[in-house]
Amino acid sequence: MDVFRAPLAAPPTPRRRWVAALERIARTHLLSRFDRRRVVFRWRPEAVRLGESDLRVERVASLDELPNTVFREFDSDGQPLAWYRHFLNQGAVLWTAIEGGRALGSVWVLPAARAGDWYVPLEPDAGVIYGVVTPPWARGRGIAAQLSLAAARGAGGAPVYLDCMAWNRPAQRAFEKAGFEPVAVAGSRWREARAGPDA
Ligand SMILES: CC(C)(COP(=O)(O)OP(=O)(O)OC[C@H]1O[C@@H](n2cnc3c(N)ncnc32)[C@H](O)[C@@H]1OP(=O)(O)O)[C@@H](O)C(=O)NCCC(=O)NCCS
Secondary structure (H helix, E strand, C coil), X not given: CEEEEECCCCCCCHHHHHHHHHHHHHHHHHHHHHCCCEEEEEECHHHCCCCCCCEEEEEEXXXXXXXXXXXXXXXXXXXXXXXXXXXXXXXXXXXXXXXXXXXXXXXXXXXXXXXXXXXXXCCCCCEEEEEEEXXXXXXXXXXXXXXXXXXXXXXXXXXXXXXXXXXXXXXHHHHXXXXXXXXXXXXXXXXXXXXXXXX
16 A cells, blocks of 8 residues: 655634535535536646645555455445445555544546546546545545545546536535646536436
């Protein structure tokens, strides 16, 4: 397991948490119903706005490298063991930070060859970030930003992309801090709805 160090912001104030919780409810229950657009981002090293930190970021490429305490079976914020196995078997790499046996957040990088028909054409050596999650109790400290930055740097110069729902501003703020820039907007509910009954 490779280990990297990255900086962390101070935990948000209680007031900031309340505001963020209200925003989250508005986004997930209102905006997400109507706005199905996805913003596609590409990483540009010169656009990074983060400094150094103490976050211990770990790169996990096999199940043996992951402590079993992060699995759903032990931690309600985690995913089931089978889920991690499935993605690792596809060649995906997990970037995570573990504190007291719990994952503070996670970011996956999938090779372009496994990403299928993606929103924009991908270079053969590109990586696609997905599955970005910080558990609710750890949000607002810059963890998603640091993990996505570590994942992008870990690509060793190969292009790195991700997509994000247009209404998900917290996620976009995290990605923008990490140096991801919007390059395309894909799909809207209305266009997809006209395309077929399953849209
Ligand atoms: C989106 C998500 C990954 C962000 O994780 P995070 O570790 O809180 O991200 P960061 O702290 O790096 O940045 C989040 C931004 O939103 C703000 N924010 C979001 N939630 C917050 C909260 N509960 N408290 C305070 N600030 C919050 C932060 O202030 C920050 O913006 P800023 O730097 O401009 O102030 C997390 O909210 C999450 O897991 N959401 C559910 C899953 C999801 O939407 N994943 C992304 C899919 S593309």
